[in-house]
Amino acid sequence: MAALAPTPLSKHPLSSSPKIFDSRVQSGEIQPTQFRFLASFRSNTGVRLKASAEPPALTRCDKPESLVEMESGCDLFDELKNRFLSFKSQKYMENSEHYQALSKGQAPKFMVIACADSRVCPSNILGFEPGEAFTVRNVANMVPTFESGPSETNAALEFAVNTLEVENILIVGHSCCSGIRALMSLQDEADSSSFIRSWVIVGKNAKLSTKASASNLDFDQQCTHCEKASINNSLLNLLTYPWIEEKVKKGVLSLHGGYYDFVDCTFEKWTLDYKGSITDGKNRAVVKDRSFWC
Ligand SMILES: [Zn+2]
8 A cells, every 4th residue: 555646757768758749740740631631621611511401411421531532632531431441340240249239328347537648548558348438538637626617527427427337437647748748837827818728727736746746856757747646636536526435435436547658658557545535634545556567
């Protein structure tokens, strides 16, 4: 059993190569593709209006697909089409009974809260199959407190915990998280001109604890420290929801943290050991069952 604190980072592998974006993004290599992609949709106003007025038209994939190809000069949707047909023939059709059963309902044992980052899809790295994990992804895999009011994250939590009755909530953080870097870079916390700033401030306590305990590290190492501290902050925030705390106390719901380092391809997992009130300074939340997968 150990105190709820991030793993020491004195020899963290990211210390020598910390970057938010990879070199291709920094050089602008990816952006033109994104802009072309967006431009093709923005210029297809007629298509969008037609699709809105006639939903069935969306099932005729020939026209939108060919327009994207013609106007963008790329075949992104050809690739997606191939992947979908491959999924259909290799997974769906071969497990059709399973998929038919899923049409009746779902009973996942996990709710997963992961970052929206394109590099860290939890189903991809942990092998969740359809029906196994109710998943919400947001910037920096954060959970706001109960008092923060409604958000898509706590709406998903309410459904997963109270309706689906999941047995585990797993928060998955990751290396090189742009959202955490935005949090750590925040100068004026009152600045609400950015949706990103307004969101990542959810992790304010993780930033404060990082600044307090890791001030001797350089900024990139502090960001890595905060990536883990923020997971713990969100685990504690989960306990501010009365219906979550009640189930955790009863032992029917477990809260877990996970940290995926995609530079080294390692995964660290731990479980919250909670029996008392987090508002009582004498009862510290601790972690148990920490394991390191490499
Ligand atoms: Zn992230």
